[in-house]
Amino acid sequence: MVITGASSGIGLATAVELARGGDELVLLGRDAERLRHAVEAVREVSKRTPAAYRADFALLDEVYEVGTRLAAERERVHVLINNAGQLAAVRRPTADGFDPTMQTNHLAGFLLTHLLLDRLRETADTDGPARVITTGSAAESWGTLDVRRPGRRQLSRWLAYGASKQANLLFTVAAARRWSPYGIVPTCFFPGLIRSRFGRRSALFSLVGVVPVLFRTPARGAETLIWLAREAEGLVPGGYFAWKRPFGATSRSTDPERAERLWESSLAATGLT
Template sequence: MVITGASSGIGLAAAVELARRGDDLVLLGRDPGRLQRAVQAVREVGGSSPAAYRADFAVLDEVREVGAKIAADRERIHVLVNNAGQLASVRRLTVDGFDPTMQTNHLAGFLLTHLLLDRLRAAAGAEGPARVITTGSAAEAWGTLDVRRPGRRQFSRWLAYGASKQANLLFTVEAARRWSTYRIVPTCFFPGLIRSRFGRRSPVFSLAGLVPVLFRTPAEGAGTLVWLAREPRGLVPGGYFAWQRPFVATGRSTSAERARLLWESSLAAVRYGAEGERSVRGVG
């Protein structure tokens, strides 16, 4: 099981719980110190050291590199959790020329999933489908996503964040349409409002944090993720969940036409399909 954003918050809590249940984990994080501490936390409950890889998703070359490394190290991946996310300032674009929130929360995971697609296909079989789980948010409701230019400059970090969470849902919808014949089940979930490192530089989010009743723990936020990763049957491909039940999203985040357009423009944005960037073939 590969988990991005495993060095903190919801991803770390999920990794600890999955390790407790005996799953073999691959952790991704950006900050080396937090990633190392996550490895220790997982080792303490799981008994063995998980594989760990560092990459900054704000740099697509780092995503390409880490995707190639994981594909070289693993023949099969049963579950990929696209959980890494942030709420970044809109002042600077990434080195790739995109809004940093959209790149980290959508484009990087989109690219990583393509780079690992063959490993997911290799894992889907008699034991059940492979899964791609994406951490979404109710913030999708206010996203201003231009599906033809997903990485374009945004004017407020919260609008950028909402747009990225729309993209997470649309990715799930289109992945389900394209990959169901591969026995890959993509799902997306809303973890609730969670007390983590997320939004710590946002006055709005920090102030909300002063009202303890609004927030849950990362372990509570990880509950639906763990359930989606392990629930053996009956998951609807393309489904959206919260609190281990189906959840409702806005039409803009579930439109088949917008999902198709976003997929095409995301492929172009991450230059997937350019020479040398197809996932490694011939395994499984």
């Protein structure tokens, strides 16, 4: 299983629990020190050292490099968990010219998934369904996503975050239409409000942080993700889940036509054909 954003929060909690169950993991993270800590945490519960790769998803060249390397070193990828996320200021675009939140949360995962697509298909051909799971959010409801220009600068980081979460769902819809005939099952999930470094920077935390009980631990937030990675009930192409049950989303985030337009513009943005 390949997990992005594996060095903290939900990604780390997921890695530890999957390792406890005996799964072989590949961890991706941006911060080298936190990634080393994640490797140690996984090794402690599994007695095995997971593969780990440092990559900054705000740099598409690094995503391309790590994706190409993984594809060369792995014969199969049974599960790809696109969990890396960021809530960035909008003052400056990335080196690739895109809104940093949209690039980290959508475009980088879009690129990585395509780079590993042959490995996912090989898994589906030989071992049964392969899974692509993306961490979404109820923030999709306030997103202002221009599907023709997904990387354009947003007016605020909150709008950028919501737009990126719309993109996560639309990616799942379009990927399911394309890839489910090959045995690849794309799904998306909402973990709830999480008590983590990322959660403390969110608008929702600012609004309701005075009521800590409303926030879940990363381990609790990871429960649906782990369920989607392991259980047959999660094999619903294009499904959106929370608390291990189907979850509703706005029509803007599930519209097949918008999903197709976003797909084409994301191909162009990431240099894919």
